[in-house]
Amino acid sequence: xxxxxxxxxxxxxVTELSRLPGVxxxxxxxxxxxxxxxxxxxxxxxxxxxxxxRRGIRYCSVCHNISETxxxxxxxxxxxxxxxxxxxxxxxxxxxxxNTGQFGxxxxxxxxxxxxxxxxxxxxxxxxSLVERVAEGEVKEVILxxxxxxEGDTTNFYLFRRLAEYSDxxxxxxxxxxxxxxxxEYTDEVTLGRSLLNRTLFADSIxx
Amino acid sequence: xxxxxxxxxxxxxVTELSRLPGVxxxxxxxxxxxxxxxxxxxxxxxxxxxxxxRRGIRYCSVCHNISETxxxxxxxxxxxxxxxxxxxxxxxxxxxxxNTGQFGxxxxxxxxxxxxxxxxxxxxxxxxSLVERVAEGEVKEVILxxxxxxEGDTTNFYLFRRLAEYSDxxxxxxxxxxxxxxxxEYTDEVTLGRSLLNRTLFADSIxx
Numbered sequence: 001x002x003x004x005x006x007x008x009x010x011x012x013x014v015t016e017l018s019r020l021p022g023v024x025x026x027x028x029x030x031x032x033x034x035x036x037x038x039x040x041x042x043x044x045x046x047x048x049x050x051x052x053x054r055r056g057i058r059y060c061s062v063c064h065n066i067s068e069t070x071x072x073x074x075x076x077x078x079x080x081x082x083x084x085x086x087x088x089x090x091x092x093x094x095x096x097x098x099n100t101g102q103f104g105x106x107x108x109x110x111x112x113x114x115x116x117x118x119x120x121x122x123x124x125x126x127x128x129s130l131v132e133r134v135a136e137g138e139v140k141e142v143i144l145x146x147x148x149x150x151e152g153d154t155t156n157f158y159l160f161r162r163l164a165e166y167s168d169x170x171x172x173x174x175x176x177x178x179x180x181x182x183x184x185e186y187t188d189e190v191t192l193g194r195s196l197l198n199r200t201l202f203a204d205s206i207x208x
Numbered sequence: 209x210x211x212x213x214x215x216x217x218x219x220x221x222v223t224e225l226s227r228l229p230g231v232x233x234x235x236x237x238x239x240x241x242x243x244x245x246x247x248x249x250x251x252x253x254x255x256x257x258x259x260x261x262r263r264g265i266r267y268c269s270v271c272h273n274i275s276e277t278x279x280x281x282x283x284x285x286x287x288x289x290x291x292x293x294x295x296x297x298x299x300x301x302x303x304x305x306x307n308t309g310q311f312g313x314x315x316x317x318x319x320x321x322x323x324x325x326x327x328x329x330x331x332x333x334x335x336x337s338l339v340e341r342v343a344e345g346e347v348k349e350v351i352l353x354x355x356x357x358x359e360g361d362t363t364n365f366y367l368f369r370r371l372a373e374y375s376d377x378x379x380x381x382x383x384x385x386x387x388x389x390x391x392x393e394y395t396d397e398v399t400l401g402r403s404l405l406n407r408t409l410f411a412d413s414i415x416x
Contacts, residue, residue, distance in 0.1 A: 033298075
């Protein structure tokens with residue numbers, strides 16, 4: 001539905017806003033009209049913050065996480081253990097792991113998982129640079145922290161093969177099990193099976 | 209849920225984006241990361257278009273529609289009939305009526321309807337300026353084109369009283385009836401009653 005707008009400027013903003021994910025022209029118009037009702041300073045600073053972010057943020061040359069500098073703060077932090085690399089799909093996953101406060105190693109952002117259905121092969125992902133990092137010899141453990149989906153499993157398996165020649169590097173993956181807060185009744189049987197197989201000592205969970 | 213972001217710039221953009229209606233911090237983060245994946249030019253021009261729109265658009269001093277000039281193109285158009293004023297709630301409604309291509313008069317944007325529940329009284333709406341326009345004597349008809357809701361009806365009644373002294377001005381309202389494309393079965397009875405009461409000659413609908 002192509003609408004006639006009174007203003008070329010409104011038209012421009014609606015077109016740009018409708019490039020956002022999940023935003024059609026109708027929603028874009030609603031957003032634009034809302035921005036017009038905002039205080040001028042607030043509206044302008046919204047636009048400016050997008051420009052600043054887009055111009056100022058690039059990707060870390062080591063782990064491909066977003067960064068304002070050549071090397072991201074995590075890779076640059078000397079207190080982090082560079083011998084443990086946690087392989088994740090996206091920048092958002094780095095944030096999720098950082099929010100747990102449980103990880104002292106470094107990351108490697110693949111940029112997705114292998115998905116033939118979506119036309120994503122190993123070449124579209126930052127896999128070569130991971131292999132290079134491992135080849136340098138400092139890495140002792142690679143934690144595969146990809147989604148527990150078919151695509152994630154495929155990617156795990158591919159990475160496992162690519163890293164096979166570095167036999168002194170431990171390749172681990174996240175524990176599979178019942179999600180904390182979930183009821184057994186609503187947990188699928190594959191997960192239940194894995195959680196039984198990989199059961200842990202109850203005493204360990206108390207000590208933690 | 210306050211998240212820790214790696215980047216101050218990302219943090220800034222997420223905070224600004226979360227001011228948009230229906231956008232929480234989680235959605236704002238998703239939008240920001242999407243903008244980061246865009247081509248730099250595209251991301252920057254999104255921000256720029258918002259700034260340009262917010263700086264360049266103001267409200268028409270006659271009808272309060274959005275405009276890039278002191279008087280909006282509709283009010284400035286000499287081919288439009290200035291003796292017929294269509295009173296609408298919002299800028300979006302002006303667009304809707306313009307899209308019908310059926311209206312050759314001018315508009316007056318109230319900026320909402322009277323709604324005591326939301327703390328909106330007549331003073332918050334552009335009612336005085338409407339009365340002034342009518343008082344100037346050029347207006348022959350005021351079309352009340354507000355929502356068919358309790359608030360819309362209240363506002364209609366208030367406007368009707370405010371304009372009562374200009375007895376040579378016709379006050380009309382939009383026809384109420386069965387929406388085009390709607391089935392009788394699913395049309396509410398109040399609407400059905402009105403559509404029966406205000407029935408029109410079938411021959412007229414063929415001629416149109």
